[in-house]
Amino acid sequence: MIIETHAHLDFPEYKNDLDAVMARAKESGIATIINVSSSLKGCFASVDLSRRYDSIYAALGIHPHDAKEVDNACLDKIRELVASSKKIVAIGEVGLDFYRNLSPKETQHSAFVKFLKLSKELNLPLILHCREETPESREAQDMLFKAMEENLELPFKGVMHCFSGDEKLLRRCLDSGLHISFTCNVTFKKADRLREVLKRTPIDKLLLETDSPFLAPQTERGKRNEPAYLRYLVDAIAEDNEMQKKDIEEITTQNARRLFGI
Ligand SMILES: [Zn+2]
Numbered sequence: 587m588i589i590e591t592h593a594h595l596d597f598p599e600y601k602n603d604l605d606a607v608m609a610r611a612k613e614s615g616i617a618t619i620i621n622v623s624s625s626l627k628g629c630f631a632s633v634d635l636s637r638r639y640d641s642i643y644a645a646l647g648i649h650p651h652d653a654k655e656v657d658n659a660c661l662d663k664i665r666e667l668v669a670s671s672k673k674i675v676a677i678g679e680v681g682l683d684f685y686r687n688l689s690p691k692e693t694q695h696s697a698f699v700k701f702l703k704l705s706k707e708l709n710l711p712l713i714l715h716c717r718e719e720t721p722e723s724r725e726a727q728d729m730l731f732k733a734m735e736e737n738l739e740l741p742f743k744g745v746m747h748c749f750s751g752d753e754k755l756l757r758r759c760l761d762s763g764l765h766i767s768f769t770c771n772v773t774f775k776k777a778d779r780l781r782e783v784l785k786r787t788p789i790d791k792l793l794l795e796t797d798s799p800f801l802a803p804q805t806e807r808g809k810r811n812e813p814a815y816l817r818y819l820v821d822a823i824a825e826d827n828e829m830q831k832k833d834i835e836e837i838t839t840q841n842a843r844r845l846f847g848i
């Protein structure tokens with residue numbers, strides 16, 4: 587049994603065959619899927635999905651690309667959605683993205699701070715997205731951690747999703763209490779550095795995700811990703827770390843249950 591902690595099944599990629607995608611996920615042993623919102627429209631769609639499928643839970647937030655959407659009216663709508671359902675388990679995905687920089691940095695920062703305050707108010711963990719212009723740059727992470735230090739108490743309750751940083755960032759996340767989530771990009775041929783970082787991640791802080799429809803595993807590269815492919819990630823972690831698949835599944839499932847209260 588596995589918990590898929592990050593998928594975007596409300597995206598148009600799934601509009602014609604979501605039932606089949608969900609059936610394959612179940613066959614693969616995926617017990618629970620957290621559908622992560624990236625826009626206000628996505629927040630409503632995620633809650634809808636959590637009503638349609640028992641195994642789907644929702645995270646509500648706005649991706650930094652759409653930070654300009656975040657105003658008081660938007661936050662009020664999210665508060666209403668949280669009050670309307672018991673299946674909302676996190677605020678996310680929220681954070682900073684200076685890689686594609688689709689919103690000005692200042693706009694991203696002020697939206698992020700609003701979500702930090704909301705997560706505190708609603709007592710929900712954070713699903714964090716943080717991406718740099720260049721792998722050497724630390725501007726986004728510095729700004730992200732500073733904002734969290736100013737607005738939250740340690741240890742932080744949340745997860746750094748789609749981890750793609752170095753050991754230094756790993757340390758920083760772990761020291762502040764965050765969980766670390768890896769995607770199927772661990773299976774990519776050129777991901778040696780990332781596989782090294784994964785080896786240094788304590789298993790009791792590890793979560794699994796696909797970030798579907800993005801980042802399909804090496805063998806399915808170029809295709810649409812889907813939660814069933816989480817299997818490939820479990821296989822890769824087991825092989826690289828000489829662990830039993832069963833143990834990886836059990837421990838990451840417990841981690842996810844603890845963090846998200848599922
Ligand atoms: Zn993301």
Ligand SMILES: [Zn+2]
Nearest residue numbers: 592622679797
């Ligand atoms: Zn995502």
